[in-house]
Amino acid sequence: MSFEKCYARHLGNCDGKSREHVISRVILESLAPFGVQGFPWLKPGETGQASPNSLTATVLCKHHNGLLSSYDAEAAKLFAHLKLIDSKRTPNELGTVPQISIDGIRFERWLLKVLCGIQASGNFQVNGKFFGKLSPSQYMIDLLYRDEPWKLGIGLYIDFEQRKRLNAFRGLGYDPIYVMTTPTNAMICGIDIHLWGFPFRGLFAVHEDGSFLPGYRPPKLEIVNGEVRKEITFSWPEGTPCNSWPTLTRDGTNPD
Numbered sequence: 001m002s003f004e005k006c007y008a009r010h011l012g013n014c015d016g017k018s019r020e021h022v023i024s025r026v027i028l029e030s031l032a033p034f035g036v037q038g039f040p041w042l043k044p045g046e047t048g049q050a051s052p053n054s055l056t057a058t059v060l061c062k063h064h065n066g067l068l069s070s071y072d073a074e075a076a077k078l079f080a081h082l083k084l085i086d087s088k089r090t091p092n093e094l095g096t097v098p099q100i101s102i103d104g105i106r107f108e109r110w111l112l113k114v115l116c117g118i119q120a121s122g123n124f125q126v127n128g129k130f131f132g133k134l135s136p137s138q139y140m141i142d143l144l145y146r147d148e149p150w151k152l153g154i155g156l157y158i159d160f161e162q163r164k165r166l167n168a169f170r171g172l173g174y175d176p177i178y179v180m181t182t183p184t185n186a187m188i189c190g191i192d193i194h195l196w197g198f199p200f201r202g203l204f205a206v207h208e209d210g211s212f213l214p215g216y217r218p219p220k221l222e223i224v225n226g227e228v229r230k231e232i233t234f235s236w237p238e239g240t241p242c243n244s245w246p247t248l249t250r251d252g253t254n255p256d
């Protein structure tokens with residue numbers, strides 16, 4: 001029997017319901033028990049505890065969940081690596097970390113998958129208010145599932161702004177990005193996800209003039225401790241305008 005509440009049902013071919021997680025299970029298990037921010041039972045900015053079983057969401061059928069599994073795998077790979085880097089306190093220790101390359105397209109689709117999942121399961125707040133379950137827009141679902149390149153400006157942003165050091169919050173957090181269209185209506189257009197203190201932003205709306213903000217699809221992320229410099233590279237399709245990248249300092253003085 002096909003699962004009628006699958007949020008991708010307009011694409012067809014739904015089968016039985018899956019019991020997946022808003023955030024990939026492999027990531028949750030590597031964290032548990034872990035700190036979370038952004039969940040409905042927490043105040044804005046508050047950190048709480050969660051276990052993988054508390055974060056299940058039944059929002060997709062098995063078929064449509066399975067189509068996204070390579071995105072989960074890419075996010076899990078990045079997450080494990082960030083955790084490893086963060087555990088290295090000295091330049092010598094950081095020097096032992098291997099370099100990795102992340103498939104940027106898969107990772108930014110994972111950000112969108114999480115955004116669709118938290119909307120469909122009601123696991124989010126906007127402006128400090130809890131919302132109920134909300135159908136992700138057909139536009140976002142099509143972006144997630146259709147095998148077409150995204151317009152320039154849609155996708156991953158890494159812009160640490162003033163935060164040039166690793167965050168002390170070593171868990172998982174997310175906040176939807178929205179614009180208020182009327183005093184009581186918000187339009188969700190992206191998500192910020194913190195993986196082990198590292199912030200990643202997915203924006204899924206574009207400026208009409210085709211311009212985009214700094215930090216779009218960076219070619220790499222650099223972590224520096226003393227003389228040692230480690231890169232995580234991101235691969236992007238040809239023609240992606242990659243010109244700047246964020247650098248983070250790890251100097252051993254961060255709190256445990």
Ligand SMILES: [Zn+2]
Pocket residue numbers: 006007008009012013014015060061062063064
């Ligand atoms: Zn389905």
